Amino acid sequence: MILKSLVMSIALIAAFGYFFKKVKRLHSVMMSVDGSSNLAPDRLGERIKVLFIDVLGQSNVRRKPAAGLAHTLIFFGFLAIQPHSLELMIKGVIPFFEAGNFLPGLYAVYLYAADISGFFVLIGFAYALYRRLVIRPSYLTLGRDANLIILFTSVIVLSFHFINAFQMAMPAQTGHFNYISVFPVSGVFARVFGIDTLSSTNLMIGYEIFYYIHIGTILGFLIYIPGSKHLHLLAAAPNVFFKRLDIEKAIMKTDIEDESKETFGLGKISDFSRRNVLNLYACTECGRCEELCPASGTGKPLSPKKIIHDFKQDLLDQSGMLLDNHKNEILPLMREESKLTDDVLWACTTCRSCENVCPVSNEHLDFIFEMRKHQVLMEAKFPPEMQETFNNMENQANPWGFASDTRADWCKGMDVPLMAEKLQTDVLWFVGCAGSFDDRGKKISQATARILKKAGVDFAILGPEENCNGDMARRAGNEYLAQMMIRQNVETFAQYKFKTILTGCPHCYNVIKNEYPDFGAAYDVVHTADYFDRLIKEGRLTVNALNSGIMTFHDSCYLGRWNNIYDAPRRLLKKSVSGQMVEMDRSGSKGFCCGAGGARMFMEETLGKRMNNERAIQVVESGAQTVVSACPFCAVMLHDGIMETGKEIRVKDIAEIMDEATN
Template sequence: MEQYTIIKSFVMLMALVGAFSFFSIRVRRLYRLMMAVEGAAEFKLDQIGKRIGVLFKDVLGQANVRRKKLPGIAHTLIFFGFLAVQPHSLELMIKGVCPAFEVGHWIPGLYGGYLFAADILASFVLVGFAYAIYRRTMVRPAYLTMGTDANLIILFTCLIIITFQFINAFQTLLPAEPGAFDYRGVFPLSSLLVGFFGLDQMGPQQIFAGYEIAYWIHMATIMGFLVYIPGSKHLHLLAAAPNVFLKPLAREKAIVKTDIENEDLETFGLGKVSELNWKNVLNLYACTECGRCEEQCPAANTDKPLSPKQIVHDLKVDLLGQSDAILGGNFDQVQPIVREDSPVTGDVLWSCTTCRACEDICPVNIEHLDFIVEARKHQVLMEASFPPEVQETFTNLENQANPWGFGADSRADWCKGMDVPLMGDNPDADLLWFVGCAGSFDDRGKKISQAMARVLQRAGVNFAILGPEEACNGDMARRAGNEYLAQMLIQQNVETLNGYKPRQILTGCPHCFNIIKNEYPQFGASYPVVSHAELLFDLHKQGRLKPNGNSLGTLTFHDSCYLSRWNGIVQPPRDLLRSMNRGQLTEMTRIGQKGFCCGAGGGRMFMEENLGRRINVDRAEEVIGTGAATVAAACPFCATMLSDGLMDKEAAVVVKDIAELVDEATS
């Protein structure tokens, strides 16, 4: 027995040294690769206390994971059960090398309580995996990766837990050394294995052999798991917590600003994986391919080639596949991301509506849009590769500062005869209304602007518009990858805004709202911005907009992605509509921050939709399903897309902006 103990200690020591050495080599290589990429990350490590709180809430508390109820509960059971097993497994590792090591000898009461809890939590892991196996074999959601990698992880983990419980069971039967910790009575569930398998009927040698077999299987599986993790999708076990800790803390998100004037830059956007920054690479490492992003993505839901999960996976595979060139500093040898043999095609990039559903639902806070928008930027600025119909839109924006190409001097024609003042005539206005291109030129948008003007005048608001001084906000060009054109438009508006220094800016378009609020500060214009959904509700609460008692009929409300997901404005438009319509509002299935995109974002308002089903038709079907006679919108693009979708379905549902409904409901 003593000879076996010596051999066991030696073998265990060598195995641990080998496993941890190989693990550390693989992790160091991943870290070196993360640090070797060329891109510069715009990141500031601040608010450490808040970040620690996020770790407790989202990682230890599993808050993000549990947003999807049953899978979230299953993952939480697996997470805590697996964590609970590790201290005892670590003790067993050390004990394999140093047999005299025993934590229970020093703190028997505390350690006994831990083992009691750990034994129960370990069983919860098997419950969680039972649901996972059921989901993979019976439910089989299309977005869930069904590969060997995932199945091996399930096998590894189940084997670790089962052998852990057999070790516990055998420990209750092994003769205790004088003064050693007594394991009897501390394993409430593992002890059941003793009676179930008749382990107590075995002889001392058989019990010892059973313990050693369970021990070596347990240790070999743990060490194999340790070596396997850095090269598998479960690399997220190492990367998820840092990625969550380092995530942007503010909900608002700005597109990365490219220094167009920097003569040292040889390329713009993301053309090769070597041009990623370290934070992008950490995002890639953190992904576990759970598929929640794909489940929510409007492109994936309508049979487009884009899957946010897949694009992250493809970039990670590309990065790891070209790592030798990157680590060696041979960046010229790194292939472009978009190439003939790459799964990241132009159709993949241009299918994105930038709705941000992928980022919003991701349990580990991956920023998918940074990859997509930066890749678009490279395609437009460096390759001149983009959908052909966008060329006319870019030309119109460059020549007339609006995507339709109408004369810039006619921007205020929509309000002729309405006594709407220009900012040049009323520079002390309380509110500068940035009307936007749709509200100024689109026939549907002009009617919304006219309704909004009447409501503002009815409420006695001192406001003014820029008129011909206003240019396109730059959102469409920026999200379509034309950063040069976007910055030209933004700078034009910034000079105008800084000339007037408005007290507050009102927008009737969520795209105007988002870019002026969150991205104009990058260019030196930082002003309070309010959406018309928020302002109208505030005016109503102040008693300046009183319902006239007329019913607006049966209503449902469609959330604009750039209000709800991008900026968290969900409740004000609903409260407003309920107040104006005697509390009546019928909700669709997908609402708020889980709302479904209309299909117009990311520049897709001005692109053809030739792949898969039309996104707006998919949303129109959901509108029809509510039975409402009117669908309210808070975005001129959404209003247009919903109208087209409902027309395609030949539905008698009317689309109205909330400004039009408030105009009807007040006097």
């Protein structure tokens, strides 16, 4: 007894001491980075609710029904057996400790439930192995780390059941809890393996063997966690707690006029923020982000999962210099031997599929935006075709380089008023670059103008006073150019009086609504899909349903995943068409990007398959005769993709459908 107590005391002190030392180091690493800290626990009540829903409720994990159910069984089952394991540790040090003597009734109920829950863990792991060995999804990491974790946990649960089986078979001692009827699953183990037929001596030997296997594996698991991908067991809950509560988000504003700053963006591990580091610790490497990433799905070298993994590995590899404050010696994230290449960084369309599906609420795009910002501002490195685009935006305030004084030419003869003439209006319509200069976009703008006139809306446009909204420059990393255009627009807005800003471009909508407030310009911003829906509800537009055959809707990333607008466009289509509405397999929050976002509209797509062609194939597979979008960029990309398929499928913007269906 004394020897066992001594051995267990030493083992527990050593294992927990090592564990806390490793965790303390990880915490010190997180606290040593220089990036702006954004771990402010505001809206505390909502965050606690999120913990219950996302962590205890496993809501994000259960988006995949089978895998989610298996993970839920493992999660709750493993939690359920831990109090009993803790009791066994205490008994190893203090042999006379007996938890069942305190509240025997409650203790019996707990053991009964824990015994069943432990078996559910084995069921969950059986499916996990089946998925890894038989289904073998390409995005799932099949490495030594994951296999070791499965082995660790399976041994812990199996030894838990064998300990229970031996406890059941042992003669009950006076003053000790009677385990004879509280282990329904372990009782089966006892009968199947003949444990209930063993002698008292053999029962004690068997119990001690499985006791040391159980405790030894738990302590080994404890030591292993801080250096493995299962660090998420510690980091996932705080990562979810500190997550962004609103779907809408803005790129972090950089003070480019701060003369004390030696660098901008994310160039090396010391530039991470604490939130970034917590993201890296929390990643489970489940691969769901990679599964839905349009770049990864079309053969590009980008994998959101691998980016997070590579950043984490670089952070841990160079953490010594970070902790010793030798930050000048830290190597850049993008270097010759780095897995993060230009092709990886610039393949991203910023569609947010990765963030939307992440079960631990990681924000992959924060890394990409800040990396691009550093490459453009500090290294002057970006795709060569973006040089002309940057020049065009700087000189003519639009990415195509058309003369800025022709911005209102699309509406010649339509009697569309300018703000410079009206000075005050109800609706300031921010037309955007695509709606002003692109041939396809101009048709959408003309349809929108006709709808506004039909509804008697008091509106005006800026015309030549309008600049590019800054979205494309920001997402391409040119923060200096983006802020210049944003400030010019804000100054122009301030000259006039209006109630609402209307835009038909999701990129304009997103940046003005969610990012302009950082520049002191918060407005009521509405997308045309929502605004047309409002006009119909108010009785200002009368809809005559069109017979358009089979129709499907393509969700714009910046309307859907960035701003949670999914229903309004579909309501409009149901009111304005009499044909059948069908959904593509990738629709709603899982919609497939057209390939134009993140400034990709103006970059060459030379690797893998073209995203718009892949989306066009999905349109064809839906059986639709018409595909509708609510974004001028999507309309262009879908049209080009449909042309490649050789199919006769109409591509319409929702404004064009509404124009045809209203009077």
